[in-house]
Amino acid sequence: MSSTSVMIRLISASVCAANKSGAIIREVLKTGELGIVQKGVNDPQTEADRRAQRCISATIQSRFPEINLIGEEDVAVESDDYTLVKPDEESDDVLKETCPPDLVNLKENDLTVWVDPLDGTKEFTEGFPEHVTVLIGISYNERPVGGVIHQPFYGPTGRTVWGLVGGAVKGMTPVASGDPGEKLSEGGLRIVVTRSHMSQTVRDAVDALNPKEVLHVGGSGNKILMVLEGAADAYVYASTGTKKWDTCAAEALVMAAGGKLTNVHGSHLLYNPTQIMNSKGVVVTMRGHDDLIARIPSPVKAKFC
Ligand SMILES: Nc1ncnc2c1ncn2[C@@H]1O[C@H](COP(=O)(O)O)[C@@H](OP(=O)(O)O)[C@H]1O
Numbered sequence: 296m297s298s299t300s301v302m303i304r305l306i307s308a309s310v311c312a313a314n315k316s317g318a319i320i321r322e323v324l325k326t327g328e329l330g331i332v333q334k335g336v337n338d339p340q341t342e343a344d345r346r347a348q349r350c351i352s353a354t355i356q357s358r359f360p361e362i363n364l365i366g367e368e369d370v371a372v373e374s375d376d377y378t379l380v381k382p383d384e385e386s387d388d389v390l391k392e393t394c395p396p397d398l399v400n401l402k403e404n405d406l407t408v409w410v411d412p413l414d415g416t417k418e419f420t421e422g423f424p425e426h427v428t429v430l431i432g433i434s435y436n437e438r439p440v441g442g443v444i445h446q447p448f449y450g451p452t453g454r455t456v457w458g459l460v461g462g463a464v465k466g467m468t469p470v471a472s473g474d475p476g477e478k479l480s481e482g483g484l485r486i487v488v489t490r491s492h493m494s495q496t497v498r499d500a501v502d503a504l505n506p507k508e509v510l511h512v513g514g515s516g517n518k519i520l521m522v523l524e525g526a527a528d529a530y531v532y533a534s535t536g537t538k539k540w541d542t543c544a545a546e547a548l549v550m551a552a553g554g555k556l557t558n559v560h561g562s563h564l565l566y567n568p569t570q571i572m573n574s575k576g577v578v579v580t581m582r583g584h585d586d587l588i589a590r591i592p593s594p595v596k597a598k599f600c
């Protein structure tokens with residue numbers, strides 16, 4: 296039995312599976328055979344979503360059979376999927392890290408893994424592949440404890456960012472975090488919002504913040520990485536629509552870097568497997584979170600009670 300903690304081994308496996316998924320996603324785009332099917336209104340799925348989901352499910356379930364894995368795509372794993380990531384393949388960068396003390400004793404059956412194999416599918420099908428991320432988040436007691444985000448189209452081979460709550464974010468340098476109670480600048484905010492799921496409540500919330508700039512980009516993981524990296528001051532989504540697999544990995548990284556992710560009321564999201572939908576919206580900042588939540592109009596908040 297390995298002395299390395301379950302969390303470190305799970306992040307290592309997730310990094311390997313996310314990197315392989317990035318290669319699959321690039322390959323599918325190159326062939327041009329996207330195999331698009333509609334799962335619902337404005338909710339496409341492609342061959343890349345399906346193959347990446349199978350790769351991640353096969354890798355994690357074969358190594359951690361007692362983990363509860365919840366993936367966006369409902370696809371059956373095939374025997375070949377188990378060899379996409381070699382059974383002994385690990386991320387040396389992850390294995391050499393120390394697990395934060397609070398997470399060191401977590402066991403497989405304590406954990407839920409939330410997988411979005413291709414976040415930003417609509418943008419993937421519409422010529423904006425750089426908005427795509429692979430998201431693998433880990434929750435314990437309904438709160439995020441670790442996450443892996445891979446960007447398949449960042450540079451020639453993609454970029455992988457990972458972290459554990461109570462540890463550092465690896466693979467990128469987060470912007471410095473500040474006090475959630477800090478007052479934000481009036482008229483100076485850069486807000487990142489959805490590109491393909493705009494609604495009146497999202498508009499009303501963003502307008503009330505009197506932003507300097509509104510950036511419309513795809514993907515929940517992509518937008519949250521922009522806030523984490525300082526390319527935007529906040530991600531504001533006063534709408535239902537994102538699911539727990541859209542936020543878990545990114546929330547873990549935001550927490551590790553000292554930022555906050557809440558619903559429009561300023562309350563934590565609970566990663567409960569029976570409540571997949573983020574029904575009260577998503578707000579992410581690295582500073583001034585309370586001020587931003589206070590500025591969201593009450594009639595907007597009242598729509599998400
Ligand atoms: N109104 C809505 N209906 C369906 N899915 C929604 C949605 N709003 C957000 N989402 C999902 O949340 C993720 C981020 O959305 P957006 O890019 O608009 O910010 C996308 O995940 P997927 O691309 O993995 O399906 C998207 O499908």
Ligand SMILES: [Mg+2]
Binds near residue numbers: 411414515540541
């Ligand atoms: Mg998604």
